[in-house]
Amino acid sequence: MASRKLVLGTILYPSGHHVAAWRHPSTSASANVDVDHYIRSARAAEEAGFHIAFISDRLGIPQSRAEALQRVDEWSHGFEALTLAAAVATATTRIGVIATASTSFNEPYNLARQLASLDLISKGRIGWNIVTSSLEQERENFNPIPSFDHADRYERASEFVETVLALWESWNPDSILRNKQSGVFLGPDALKSVDHEGRFFRSKGPLNVIPSSQDHPILAQAGSSDAGKALAARTADVVFTAQPDLAAGRAFYQDLKQRRGAEGRSSDHLLVLPGIFPVVGRTRAEAEDRYATLQDLIQPEVALSLLETYLGDVDLSGVDIDGPLPDLPQSNSIRSRQGLLTGLARQEGLSVIGLARRIAGARGHWQVIGTAEDIAGQMEDWFTAGAADGFMVLPPTFPDGQDDFIRDVVPLLTHRGLFEPDVTARTLRQRLNLPRPLRMNTKTERKSA
C-alpha cells in the first residue's frame, strides 16, 4: 500500500514518562495537578499533526512500598481520565482523545453515557481505552465483584463492551427530525430498547445521549494476554502495546492481525500502535547524556517498587537486588507484562536492581536513545517490517521531551513520506481511516465472534 501512513499518538502524563522526570530541572513538579500542562501537551501534539492524545488511568494507588510512593508524582497522573479528556477536548479542535475506563468497576450505562457525551463535546474525536483493572489496590476501593480472576475479568469486559455498543446503537441518527413546525422532534424509529440481560449486566436502554458525528467513540485496547488479544481482535479499532524490540513487536503485530482476520474482518481496520520512549540528542553522545541525567535521578526504592508492580504485585523485599531475578509465581494480574520483563532481564543479563532501573524509565516500552535520524530510521524499520501501524510516543519529560520529538523527529518522518498530517478529517474515525460502524453488520460480526 503506497499511501499507508504512520499513526502518531502522544501519551499525556505529568512531568514525563521517565519515572524521575519530576526531579529534572526542566519539568514542573506540580504538573500532576495542572490541567494547563495537559492542555499544552495536547495542543503541541495537535499542532504537529498527531492523531491521538491518550490518557491512561487507574482506580487506586498502585504501590506496594510507602517509601516509593513518597518519591513519585504519578498516581493515575493526578486526574480522572474522562473528566480530563473533556477538558483536553474542549481546549483542542482536531486531535483525537482516547481515555481509559475500566470494565470491572463501572456500569455500562454510565460509561456509555459519559463516552457518548465526550464524543459530542469533542465533536467526534473520542476513543475509549478498555481496561480490566488488574491491581488488588484497585479492587479494594470498590464493593466486591463476583470474581476478579483474569478470565472472569475478560468475560465481564466482553459483555461490558457488547452492552455499551448496543446502547450507542440504540439511536438512529437519521430519525432525529427537529421539526419546529410539526412539533415532531424524533421520528417513530429514532430509538429502541436494548433489553440486555447477561451474566454480568442488566440494561434496558435506550441511552439518553444522542450519537456524535463519528457515530460512536472508537475502541482501543491494551491487553496483551491471550484473553486481551482475543478481545482486541473482536472489538478494538486500535491496540496500544509495550514491546521491547522489533522482533517482539513483529510477533505481537502479526498475531493480532491474524486474529482479526480470523474474525472475518479486515486487519487494516485494527491499528497496532506500540509505545516508543524516545531520547533525542543532536548527537548520540548527547542523547546518552540526557538519558544518564534522568537515570541518575531515579531513587532505588522507586525503581524496585515499580518493578514489583510490573511483575504483578510480587514482593521483592527479601531478594538480593544485585543478584538475578528469582523465579516468580505466575501472576493473575499482569500476566503478559511479567513475561516480557523476565525475558528482558534474561536477555540483557540484568540484576534485580539493574532490571528495575532499566524499566523504570520506559516501563517495558521500546526505548530509543539517539539522534533524530536514528529514531526516525528505527520507526521506519518497525513500520515497514510489519511491527507497527504507528506509535504512541512516551516523552521522557514534558514539555522538552515532547517538543524535541516534534521539532526534530516528526519532520524526518514527513520527509521520508511516512507521516502526513491529515488536514481534512473532522472526526477521529476519519483521521484513522476507520469505516463507520455498520449498525446491523457490526452486530452480526460481534455475535459471530
Add this chain to the structure above:
Amino acid sequence: MASRKLVLGTILYPSGHHVAAWRHPSTSASANVDVDHYIRSARAAEEAGFHIAFISDRLGIPQSRAEALQRVDEWSHGFEALTLAAAVATATTRIGVIATASTSFNEPYNLARQLASLDLISKGRIGWNIVTSSLEQERENFNPIPSFDHADRYERASEFVETVLALWESWNPDSILRNKQSGVFLGPDALKSVDHEGRFFRSKGPLNVIPSSQDHPILAQAGSSDAGKALAARTADVVFTAQPDLAAGRAFYQDLKQRRGAEGRSSDHLLVLPGIFPVVGRTRAEAEDRYATLQDLIQPEVALSLLETYLGDVDLSGVDIDGPLPDLPQSNSIRSRQGLLTGLARQEGLSVIGLARRIAGARGHWQVIGTAEDIAGQMEDWFTAGAADGFMVLPPTFPDGQDDFIRDVVPLLTHRGLFEPDVTARTLRQRLNLPRPLRMNTKTERKSA
C-alpha cells in the same frame, strides 16, 4: 446582616426551560447536542457575575408516553453532567459549576475521583448535586441494587456522601512537598487509608486525586422529602428547590435552616436557592404575550406526560383531562413534588390538562411574568422575607430568555443593593462565603448527625 447578598445561579439546559422552547423561533433545535450552546450560556452568566452554572442529569429517559418523547428535546439535556461540567469549566474562569450525579447507581470511589478531578480542572469551582435517582426508567438501566425504596435510597445516599468525604479527606495538602533535591514528593503523613466498610459500600482508599484549592467540591442537594431535607441539613452547602410561591418558599426555607441549626451548625452556611422561571417584558402585557406564545407551542401529549412523570410515574391515560385531578396513589419516587402539584391544582382550580400546561412551563418552580421591576421586586420580597438566599434562574428560552434576565433584571438587583458580583473570590467556596471544611470537625459533625 447589612452585607447579605443574593446568590445567583443559572440552570444550563437545551433550548430553554419551557417545555416547548425548542419550537420557538428564537431557539436552536439542536442545542441539546451542541456543547457550544452550553458554553455560551455559562459564559454569559459568568460575565454577569452569577455564582453558579448548574447541570442537571438523569440516568434514563423519563417518559411514560412515546408520543410525548417524540416531541421534546431534553433527555438528560443531551449530555452527561460531569463530562459537560468539565467542558464548561474549561471554557470559563470564575463561575462555579455544580453538576448532578446519583448515589444510587455509582460507586463512591469513582464519583469521588471524577469530582476531585473536576475540581482540579476548574481550579476549585466545582459542586456536586447529590441525587438519588427516583425513576423506574433509571433503575432498569442498571444491575439491580438491593433496594430502591425511598428510605433505602436515602440511607445509601447518606453512606455514599460520607464515603466520598472521607476519600476527599484522605490527603493532607500541607504534606505535598515536591522537593526535587531530596527526591521526596510527599511527606510521611500526606495520605491515609479510609477503610470504609458499611452497609452499602466498601472502599479502602486513599483517593488517587489530590485536593483542589477549595479542598473539595461543595455539596448541593435538591431532595425535598423529609429524608431529603434531613440529608441536606446534615451535609449540604447549597439546597436547590422548586417552590411555587412565597408562602411555600418561606416554610421550606425556615424548615431547612432550623434543621441545620439542630445539627449544631451555622444556618448561614446552608444556602437555600429556589428556582425562578422569569418571563421578562418591557411591559406586563409584553411579558404575558411572550408567555402565551410559548404556551401555545405546548403539545398536549407532552404536557400530560410531563405531569405523569412529575406526579411520580402515575398513569393518567384513562382520566378525563378536562376534569379535576383524581386521587393518586402515594408515590415512592417523587413524594414531595406530588404534594406540591396536587396543592397547586386545588388552589388554582385547574383541570388535569390545565395543571399539565400550567406546570409544563416552569415545572413547579416559581413563575414570574412581568417587567424587570416586577421580577426584581418579587425576588427582593423572597430574599428579605426569609424564603431565599438567592435563586436558580430557569430561562424560558436560550439565549434570549437568559439574556433578557441579565440585561434587564440583574442591574436592578444591583441597584437595590441585593447583588454584587464578587471579583476577588477564586474558588466557588469563597464565592459562596462558605467556610473551609475543618477536617476533623466536619468528621465529628457528620458522625454525630
